[in-house]
Amino acid sequence: MKVMVTGGTGFIGSHTVKSLIEEGHQVRMLVRSREKAQRVFRELHCEPPEMVDGNILDRASVAQCMDTCDALFHAAAIVSMDHSKKDEMLHTNRTGTGNVMEEAYRRSLKSIVHVSSITVLFSPASAPIDDRSPLVIKGSAYGQSKVDSDILVRSYLERGNPIRITYPTAVVGPQDPGLSESNYGVVNFLTRGIPLTSTGFQALDVRDLALIHVRLLEGAGTPGYYPVGGIYKEWRELAVFLKSITGHTIRTLPIPGSLLRVAGAMTDLLSRIHPMNVPLTHEGMRYVTQWRIVDSEKTLNTCGTAFRDPASTYGDTIRWLHEHGYISKDNAGMTIQGK
Numbered sequence: 001m002k003v004m005v006t007g008g009t010g011f012i013g014s015h016t017v018k019s020l021i022e023e024g025h026q027v028r029m030l031v032r033s034r035e036k037a038q039r040v041f042r043e044l045h046c047e048p049p050e051m052v053d054g055n056i057l058d059r060a061s062v063a064q065c066m067d068t069c070d071a072l073f074h075a076a077a078i079v080s081m082d083h084s085k086k087d088e089m090l091h092t093n094r095t096g097t098g099n100v101m102e103e104a105y106r107r108s109l110k111s112i113v114h115v116s117s118i119t120v121l122f123s124p125a126s127a128p129i130d131d132r133s134p135l136v137i138k139g140s141a142y143g144q145s146k147v148d149s150d151i152l153v154r155s156y157l158e159r160g161n162p163i164r165i166t167y168p169t170a171v172v173g174p175q176d177p178g179l180s181e182s183n184y185g186v187v188n189f190l191t192r193g194i195p196l197t198s199t200g201f202q203a204l205d206v207r208d209l210a211l212i213h214v215r216l217l218e219g220a221g222t223p224g225y226y227p228v229g230g231i232y233k234e235w236r237e238l239a240v241f242l243k244s245i246t247g248h249t250i251r252t253l254p255i256p257g258s259l260l261r262v263a264g265a266m267t268d269l270l271s272r273i274h275p276m277n278v279p280l281t282h283e284g285m286r287y288v289t290q291w292r293i294v295d296s297e298k299t300l301n302t303c304g305t306a307f308r309d310p311a312s313t314y315g316d317t318i319r320w321l322h323e324h325g326y327i328s329k330d331n332a333g334m335t336i337q338g339k
Contacts, residue, residue, distance in 0.1 A: 001025045001026070001070050001071055001111070001217070001218070002025070002026040002027075002028065002068065002069045002070050002071070003020055003025055003026065003027050003028070003069060003070070003071045003072065003073055003217060004028050004029075004030070004065050004066045004069040004071070004072050004073070005017055005020075005027055005028070005029045005030070005049075005072075005073045005075070006029075006030050006056055006062075006072075006073070006074050006075060006076035006096075006100060007074070007075030007076035007077065007115070008027070008029040008030075008031065008037070008049075008075070009029075009031060009033070009036050009037050009040045009177060010075060010076075010177065010178070011171065011173075011176045011177060011178065011180045011183075011206060012075055012115060012168070012171060012206060012209060012210070012213075013073070013075040013076070013115075014040050014041065014044060014175070014177060015044070015173070015175070015206045015207055015209070015210040016073060016075070016209075016210040016213045016214070017029065017041075017046070017049060018041075018044050018046045018210065019207070019210040019211050019213070019214045020073075020213075020214055020217070021046060021047070021049065023214050023218075025214075025217075026049075026050070027049035027050065028049060028050040028051070028052060028065055028069060029049050029050070029051050029052070029065075030051075030052055030054050030055065030056065030061060030062065030065040030076070031051045031052070031053060031054075032053075032054070032055050034051055034053070036177075037051060039177075040177045043175050043177075044175050052064055052065035055076075055096070056076050056092070056095075056096030056097070056099055056100055057092060057095060057096050057099065058099075059099045059103070062099050062100055062103050063103050066103050066104065066107060066109075069107075069109065070109060070110050070111070071109055071110060071111040071112065071113075071217050072100065072104045072109050072111070072112045072113070073112075073113050073115075073213060073217060074097065074100050074101075074112070074113070074114045074115065075115040076096060076100075077092070077093045077096075077097075077145070077146070077149070078092045078093060078142075078145075079142060079181070085141070086141035089141050089142055089145050090141055090144065090145045090148070092145075093142075093145035093146065093148070093149050094145060094148045094149060094152065097114075097149040097152055097153065098152055101114075101152065101153060101156045101161075104156075104161070105156055105159070105161055109161075109162070110162060110219075111162055111164075111216075111217050111218070111219055112161060112162060112163045112164070113163075113164050113165075113166065113213055113216050113217050114149075114153045114163060114164075114165045114166070115165075115166055115168070115213075116146060116149070116150050116153075116165050116166065116167050117143075117146045117167060117168065118167045118168060118169045118227060118228075118229070118294055119138065119143050119146060119283075119287070120135050120136065120138070120143070120146050120147045120150050120167070121133040121134070121135065121136060121167055121227065122136060122286075122287065122291075122292065123136045123292070124286055124290035124292070126292050127292070128292055128293045128294070128295050129167075129227055129229075129292050129293070129294045129295065130227055130294070130295040130297075130298065131224065131225040131226065131227055131298050131299075133227075135147055135150060135151065138283065140281060140283045143283060150165065153165060157223055157224070161223070162219075162223045163223050164216040164217075164221065164223055164224065164225075164226055165224070165225050165226065166209070166212065166213065166216070166226045166227075166228055166299075167225065167226065167227040167228065167294075168204055168209055168228045168230075169202045169203065169204050169228065169229050169230050169294055170182035170185065170201065170202065170203045170204065170230070171203070171204050171205075171206050171209060172185075172186055172203045172204070172205065172206065172313060172314070172317050173205050173206035173207055173313060173316065173317055173320075174316045174317055174319070174320035175320065176206075176320070179326065182203060183317060183321065185201075186314070186317055186318070186321065187321060187326050187327055189238070189239075189242060189250065190242065190246070190250065190318070190321075190327055190331040190332075191327060191328075191331055192251065193250065193251030193252055193253045194235055194238060194239045194242075194250055194251070194252050194253065195235060195252075195253050195254075195255045195260065195288065196235050196236055196239075196252045196253060196254040196255065197235060197254075197255050197256065197257045197260060197288065197289050198257040198289045198290065199234070199235075199257075199288075199289060199290060199291040199292075200232055200233050200234035200235050200237065200238065200291060201232070201233055201235065201238050201291075202229050202230055202231065202232040202233075202291065202293060202294060203230045203231060203310075203313070204228055204229065204230030204231075204307070205230065205307065205308055205312075205313040207308070208228075208230070208305065208306075208307050208308055209228055211303070211305055212226070212228055212299060212300075212303045212305055215302075215303035215304065215305065216302075216303065220302050220303050220304070221298075221302035221303070226298065226299040226302070227294050227295065227296060227298075227299060228294070228296055228299050229293065229294030229295065229296040230294075230296070230307055231307055231310045231313075232293050232294075233310075235252075236252070239252050241310070241314075242314065244311075245311055245314060245315055245318070245333075245334065245335055246318065246331070246332065246333030246334055246335055247333040247334040248330065248331075248333050257285075257288075257289030257290065258289075260285040260288060260289050261282060261285045261286060261289060263280060263285065264280055264281045264282035264283070264284055264285035264286075265282040267280045267281055267282075268281055268282050314335075315335045318331075318332050318333075318335040318336075319332065319335050319336055322335075322336055
């Protein structure tokens with residue numbers, strides 16, 4: 001199978017490309033920077049795939065990249081909490097997705113996977129999240145851009161296109177080209193501490209997600225919605241777990257959920273005056289304090305996969321963070337013994 005990939009130099013995209021190649025598929029990537037792509041795949045110890053210069057806003061380059069492909073993996077999107085980038089993010093994520101989906105529709109591709117986000121299904125009032133959960137309107141520009149893109153992709157699904165949409169939770173793991181938000185969270189857990197507040201943290205290994213994407217592209221299951229949750233740990237449980245694999249005590253900070261949400265709301269107001277790209281937003285603090293566990297049973301059963309041991313996920317992530325200077329030797333602790 002020959003797969004066109006957007007967002008292939010990102011964290012999720014690059015690992016999915018590597019898994020596709022390892023499973024014997026051909027990949028053609030739409031790239032804005034060949035230099036970045038070479039660097040990303042060198043770190044992944046993977047030969048870079050075929051590349052076409054362009055971006056998802058350039059319909060001609062999208063069409064050129066998609067020609068002769070059988071399938072599409074779409075992961076490209078701007079991700080930012082910076083309020084000043086609101087218009088750019090909404091335009092790029094909506095319009096770019098429209099360009100990619102329309103070209104795929106014109107060619108009647110046999111398989112399409114679109115990467116959404118669990119944030120579009122999250123609501124503090126919801127039951128555990130699964131493939132039947134409705135879309136939820138979001139307050140942040142990024143969240144709303146993902147909802148808008150999801151609505152657009154679903155419209156193509158309703159027209160009979162073979163689209164499978166994944167909804168990942170927090171994605172962690174090694175070989176992260178830009179230190180994604182979730183891996184930055186791991187850095188903070190180790191260096192600053194963990195909030196002892198309501199609910200907890202549900203994280204997914206990027207390599208597990210990549211294999212799920214490959215299986216869906218290969219035609220596992222029926223077109224539709226595939227939440228991917230990963231391993232859930234309450235905040236106190238996470239602190240104990242990280243101590244067990246690093247060998248040192250993780251600082252814990254008892255903070256009421258309501259206080260964190262108020263702080264996030266204040267940051268939102270300040271960011272309208274002085275743009276900031278920080279995770280302390282009202283929406284972000286709702287995830288931290290009011291999380292609803294994501295049910296991945298359908299996705300795992302469909303793909304014939306399982307989530308790896310979290311000791312492997314976090315151990316590999318922490319080692320990589322230390323190797324790249326994000327955390328100290330003391331923070332990494334026992335995870336780097338023998339290295």
